[in-house]
Amino acid sequence: MKKFFAILTLMGFSGFPVFAQTEESNWYSKISSMDSNQLTLLVILGVVLVVIVLLLILMIYLMSFMSAVFKKENPALANEPSWWDSFKERWVTGKLADVGSKEEKAKMMADHSYDGITELDNFMPPWLQWVFIGTIGFAVIYFVNYSVLGVGLTGAEEYEEELRLEAIAAETRKASMLAGIDENSVVFDEAGIPSGKTIFETNCAACHANDGGGGVGPNLTDDYWIHGGSIKEVFSVVKYGVVEKGMIPWQDQLSPEQIQQVSSYILTLKGTTPANPKEPQGELFSETPAEAAPVTDSTTVIAAVQ
Numbered sequence: 344m345k346k347f348f349a350i351l352t353l354m355g356f357s358g359f360p361v362f363a364q365t366e367e368s369n370w371y372s373k374i375s376s377m378d379s380n381q382l383t384l385l386v387i388l389g390v391v392l393v394v395i396v397l398l399l400i401l402m403i404y405l406m407s408f409m410s411a412v413f414k415k416e417n418p419a420l421a422n423e424p425s426w427w428d429s430f431k432e433r434w435v436t437g438k439l440a441d442v443g444s445k446e447e448k449a450k451m452m453a454d455h456s457y458d459g460i461t462e463l464d465n466f467m468p469p470w471l472q473w474v475f476i477g478t479i480g481f482a483v484i485y486f487v488n489y490s491v492l493g494v495g496l497t498g499a500e501e502y503e504e505e506l507r508l509e510a511i512a513a514e515t516r517k518a519s520m521l522a523g524i525d526e527n528s529v530v531f532d533e534a535g536i537p538s539g540k541t542i543f544e545t546n547c548a549a550c551h552a553n554d555g556g557g558g559v560g561p562n563l564t565d566d567y568w569i570h571g572g573s574i575k576e577v578f579s580v581v582k583y584g585v586v587e588k589g590m591i592p593w594q595d596q597l598s599p600e601q602i603q604q605v606s607s608y609i610l611t612l613k614g615t616t617p618a619n620p621k622e623p624q625g626e627l628f629s630e631t632p633a634e635a636a637p638v639t640d641s642t643t644v645i646a647a648v649q
Contacts, residue, residue, distance in 0.1 A: 539608030556617025
């Protein structure tokens with residue numbers, strides 16, 4: 344009987360994946376995102392729920408106490424079943440048959456003897472009947488909803504929807520991270536070199552030449568830098584400009600991601616041979632291993648920026 348109930352319970356819960364929680368519906372995340380007014384309301388609702396449960400327990404206790412008092416005052420009521428016994432008989436255990444006599448016991452054990460082991464052929468208790476009926480009803484509704492009407496999402500469709508939502512969330516996180524790039528968090532962006540080349544040719548070539556050899560602005564291909572040659576220092580110069588020397592700040596015209604891309608491209612110009620290189624300006628820059636741009640094969644660089 345216990346095994347049968349366990350099987351039915353598993354059958355009933357087999358359809359529950361449709362209610363599976365996503366990352367965004369995690370209860371802890373929802374609570375963390377609530378403001379003080381929402382948390383206060385949640386606490387009040389919790390207190391009200393606890394009070395209701397306590398009142399129900401108190402009501403059950405009072406009913407049991409009153410039943411005991413009535414039976415004590417009226418002996419005729421002592422032989423009648425209590426409300427709890429009536430409730431259990433109707434909804435939980437059912438009315439068990441009297442198997443006191445040998446004939447009744449033999450009748451209930453008929454055709455239930457296997458290798459000398461016998462079991463009572465008792466009826467299914469009411470609560471288990473309702474569980475069984477409920478699983479059948481749930482299965483019918485589930486089948487009609489998903490297979491006939493096609494209203495609900497299938498498991499595969501739910502999975503695709505989860506992937507779609509996660510892709511949107513990933514793009515949002517990426518956009519937020521890119522918007523937060525500054526001179527302290529910038530890194531050499533090898534994947535952004537082609538975009539950086541386009542930005543450089545559009546906005547920077549007029550002063551530094553297409554090949555970075557310099558013109559109005561300094562030569563970007565040698566080892567001498569006026570304001571430092573690390574990715575963070577180049578990013579800072581592009582972002583804030585050097586107004587006293589004629590270089591405008593680009594933070595209002597380029598996004599942080601674009602400044603990172605063009606700064607990364609500028610570092611790839613080091614060591615190249617421009618057509619008309621300008622004389623070195625500034626101080627010889629020696630970068631530490633942490634500041635150095637990743638060593639990339641020359642063929643790879645050429646292919647990336649073409």
